Amino acid sequence: MGVTPPVVTREGRGEDLNRLFDPQSFHLVVAINALDRTSDPMQCIERMIEVCKPGGSVILSGPENWALQNAYGGLNQWNFLAVDDDLTIWRPNRKISLQKALGARAIVRARTDDPDRYFVEIHVPEVSAEDAEVAPVGGDAVDYAELYDDVYDRIPSYTMAHMSPGLRTALRHADELLCAGRDCLDVGGGPGYLVEALRLPPFRKRAFGADISRRAVELAEKRLGPDIVRVIDADGRLPFDDASFDLITCFDVLEHLDEPDIDRLVGEIRRVGRKGGTAIFNISLRDSASKDITGASLHRTVRPVPWWIDRLPFAFYSVEARESELYGRLNL
Template identity: 40%
Template structure:
């Protein structure tokens, strides 16, 4: 997944929306689902954490989680770690999060999956399942529309735009909702204990 790192270093540098928590779907969804998230155990990973706004929020007094993030963008990780004041955002190495199996009670993945090519979506699913504890919860949102931005390869940033049922077939969610106005789905899955 190394080309993604180059793409999102550039996107982060050129698009100020990635540098503000107000534009962060993860920040918004964590606040909207605060009560549910509070009850899911203390260990949290935000997969594709970008500028780290969800990680920072989950570490705050509102959630009190031991929260970490992984991303492909070195620029976003460095910016997040500087703002948070701790090395909590790590780079994915060979598509692998630098954490042992069965580490996290909760893994979130906000506005990430649609940015991947299909083979990488499957690899990401498997990696998320690897780091989740048995009985752990996966919470994500996925955009169902094209992005307004083209990357340096001339491709839409949303490389995989698919219907909710396609995503559900891959992840086998316990529940999902679709917001037509935003053209996004929000989904939850709990692993067997």
């Protein structure tokens, strides 16, 4: 008809909106009957806010508690319930308050006049000229690459196979790993000792690794060759395509991250995992004796078991190693 839309429809996931569109691109961003089918609805909402202009609105709407009504069958995996100007996003073992999650970054208004549907408007506040002048560029993001390049240069135990916590965890659970899928990714495994073990008998897996530290990846390349262990992007994106792996291991990694970065990494693990696959985590529940370059503990998030279970809806979990470690399996 000779009509060229100003923005062409693009294929992609809600969790990746910030890769599909520039920040602050739209006055209105809408998701109707969609978020209950995503792997991480909170991350989708965060991305919608990122591409919305200051002063604009994000609109969310859909059937209330639709996943529950459908017994979590098919595509419906998350429930939404609007109450008192808040939206509760939930499923078994996980509950998120949208109002609390967004805090002062946005204003949440929920309509409850329809008993069968939720309707939520998220207003993105204007940024005043005064605020813009003093706003820090880049925020307070942690440079994990710098921190862990220093760790691998300074702390010898991080370069020793027999000191690898991931390798020790894998050996304790060798039977489970043997039965898991053939295509495997180890996230945050440093110099790749677990990747190397998974490629050998009795596992014989097509195993790869990813780590934020270029120093660690260089150590892995000396033993395994190039592209077996790869550097995680600066923005936290795992350097692999969607749905690449049946099994993903992440041993003694999450506690090294700040809380928002935990959610971001778990979202990436879901992205590169195949439907029906498995992600296995081991999480330390205690502080670390090792310090980073600033003198702070390497364990940035030390929380009790209930906190982690609420964060990660494990299909199975156990508390091990004298109750200082949480071992959990997450279905993808």
